[in-house]
Amino acid sequence: MTPLPARRAETLRDLEAIGFENSFVRELPADPVSVNVPRQVANACYTRVTPTPVAAPRLLAWSDDLASYLGMKRPSGHAVEILAGNRVLPGMEPYAARYGGHQFGHWAGQLGDGRAITLAEMIAIDGSRQELQLKGAGLTPYSRTADGRAVLRSSLREFLCSEAMSWLGVPTTRALSLTATGEPVIRDMFYDGNPRPEPGAIVCRVAPSFVRFGNFQIFMANQENENLKKLADYVIRHHFASMSYVEWFHEVCRRTGALMADWMRLGFVHGVMNTDNLSILGLTIDYGPYGWLEGYDPMWTPNTTDAQGRRYRYGNQPYIAQWNLARLAEALMPLIPEVAALEEGLKLYVDTFQASWQRALAQKLGFAASSADDELVKQMFEALAEAETDFTIFFRSLAKVPLEGTEKEVLAAVSPAFYSEGERPKLVAWLRAYVERVRQEGVALHTRVERMNAANPKYVFRNYLAVQAIDAIEGGDASVLERLMKVLARPYDEQPAHDDLAARRPEWARHKAGCSALSCSS
Numbered sequence: 417m418t419p420l421p422a423r424r425a426e427t428l429r430d431l432e433a434i435g436f437e438n439s440f441v442r443e444l445p446a447d448p449v450s451v452n453v454p455r456q457v458a459n460a461c462y463t464r465v466t467p468t469p470v471a472a473p474r475l476l477a478w479s480d481d482l483a484s485y486l487g488m489k490r491p492s493g494h495a496v497e498i499l500a501g502n503r504v505l506p507g508m509e510p511y512a513a514r515y516g517g518h519q520f521g522h523w524a525g526q527l528g529d530g531r532a533i534t535l536a537e538m539i540a541i542d543g544s545r546q547e548l549q550l551k552g553a554g555l556t557p558y559s560r561t562a563d564g565r566a567v568l569r570s571s572l573r574e575f576l577c578s579e580a581m582s583w584l585g586v587p588t589t590r591a592l593s594l595t596a597t598g599e600p601v602i603r604d605m606f607y608d609g610n611p612r613p614e615p616g617a618i619v620c621r622v623a624p625s626f627v628r629f630g631n632f633q634i635f636m637a638n639q640e641n642e643n644l645k646k647l648a649d650y651v652i653r654h655h656f657a658s659m660s661y662v663e664w665f666h667e668v669c670r671r672t673g674a675l676m677a678d679w680m681r682l683g684f685v686h687g688v689m690n691t692d693n694l695s696i697l698g699l700t701i702d703y704g705p706y707g708w709l710e711g712y713d714p715m716w717t718p719n720t721t722d723a724q725g726r727r728y729r730y731g732n733q734p735y736i737a738q739w740n741l742a743r744l745a746e747a748l749m750p751l752i753p754e755v756a757a758l759e760e761g762l763k764l765y766v767d768t769f770q771a772s773w774q775r776a777l778a779q780k781l782g783f784a785a786s787s788a789d790d791e792l793v794k795q796m797f798e799a800l801a802e803a804e805t806d807f808t809i810f811f812r813s814l815a816k817v818p819l820e821g822t823e824k825e826v827l828a829a830v831s832p833a834f835y836s837e838g839e840r841p842k843l844v845a846w847l848r849a850y851v852e853r854v855r856q857e858g859v860a861l862h863t864r865v866e867r868m869n870a871a872n873p874k875y876v877f878r879n880y881l882a883v884q885a886i887d888a889i890e891g892g893d894a895s896v897l898e899r900l901m902k903v904l905a906r907p908y909d910e911q912p913a914h915d916d917l918a919a920r921r922p923e924w925a926r927h928k929a930g931c932s933a934l935s936c937s938s
């Protein structure tokens with residue numbers, strides 16, 4: 417979704433005045449059983465469910481940007497109840513989707529929307545179909561042993577990061593609203609046997625579709641080939657116009673490759689790349705224990721639950737996406753029996769990722785070419801790993817390196833990225849080579865700086881910034897979140913009044929819970 421110019425306020429519609437559609441529910445097989453208790457579901461793409469009402473809904477945050485794209489007015493009073501699941505409007509046919517997945521490399525069986533409930537679809541101002549989905553809306557047949565709810569801290573993280581990702585230009589599900597439920601949710605945040613009540617919240621997520629790789633896998637696991645075909649046909653009909661199964665799989669591979677290049681270029685670590693958390697549309701989906709690289713480290717993961725194996729570490733993401741695509745390919749075999757066509761898709765994934773990553777690196781370094789020199793890139797990453805160096809700040813300040821400066825001046829230009837003192841011989845040598853390479857290219861300074869600033873964001877939603885926004889909102893103050901929303905809406909622009917939000921992670925945050933690493937508890 418590219419942001420469109422905001423609709424004029426007077427043409428925005430009330431939530432109540434929107435004509436809703438329900439193609440997923442109408443065109444796909446429903447669970448014949450309707451009891452809403454956790455259970456195994458067979459022979460269905462989804463179960464009809466109704467959100468469980470909450471005590472006291474209060475709108476905490478709203479994305480004007482997404483709302484204008486949807487042509488929707490900020491709700492007030494009674495309308496907020498809709499965003500909390502307390503009111504289901506006529507025309508809405510809410511459902512929870514059935515899916516399975518591989519979690520941390522192991523088949524986990526049925527998962528499904530255990531706390532997400534899609535209310536309905538609507539048509540955005542560009543004519544595209546968008547689902548409105550409440551996350552944290554109560555129990556569904558897919559809730560397993562959990563409560564169907566979400567806490568405010570993880571909901572704020574999902575709300576703001578969805579929007580920040582979109583503003584960075586990365587394909588993602590989006591978030592329209594963050595609503596407090598007025599009800600406590602019990603969570604053991606550190607998984608240390610100390611559960612405590614926390615404020616609950618609901619995010620209204622928006623995407624053309626929330627279908628994941630796992631929606632197809634569940635059919636393979638249960639040998640429901642007819643349902644597999646129905647879901648694939650539905651997804652192609654609505655999102656991959658007139659493609660064959662093979663063309664569609666290839667396109668999913670390409671989109672996933674491009675997405676991984678986006679995550680890698682920005683230093684984004686998803687944290688839980690299970691097959692149920694990969695979107696069939698190539699969107700970033702399910703914001704949990706994610707993080708943004710601070711000190712560059714390919715081994716880093718923000719997810720403490722994955723601290724041992726580090727399966728979902730920064731440097732492993734491109735490989736994991738390919739592993740997940742291979743699982744999707746297996747699930748699609750009843751539709752695509754030609755193994756060679758599936759293998760070709762996996763190769764397309766690699767090619768797309770490589771080409772996009774090379775292009776991204778060239779842009780980050782300010783080169784005109786569509787790929788950077790391999791040797792220069794290799795040495796750069798070695799130099800970044802030499803001593804703790806902030807990924808985002810390093811690339812952003814690289815544009816400021818004086819081409820005619822002394823070695824000291826060159827190093828000083830990137831020093832805001834340094835977390836530690838001391839000699840950096842590899843970096844000094846690399847900067848010398850880099851400056852030489854830039855000189856050779858002879859591009860005008862302002863062209864290079866513009867190119868680099870468009871590829872290297874100044875502002876990313878660092879975990880410690882999230883913690884500050886969460887602490888404030890839990891104390892009743894939404895201003896920290898609102899300021900972040902304003903600044904993150906223009907991540908590639910200089911915003912001198914907000915330089916503090918582009919700073920290195922402060923030392924107090926290094927080991928504070930949630931500021932760097934965090935658990936899956938949400």
Ligand code: AMP
Pocket residue numbers: 527528529530531532558559560562563564565566688692693702704936938
């Ligand atoms: P996630 O790790 O968020 O991708 O979730 C994995 C699975 O657990 C999905 O099926 C979720 O719907 C389900 N799940 C996570 N948290 C809850 C919860 N509080 N209540 C019900 N289901 C949940």
Ligand code: MG
Pocket residue numbers: 692693702
């Ligand atoms: Mg998930």
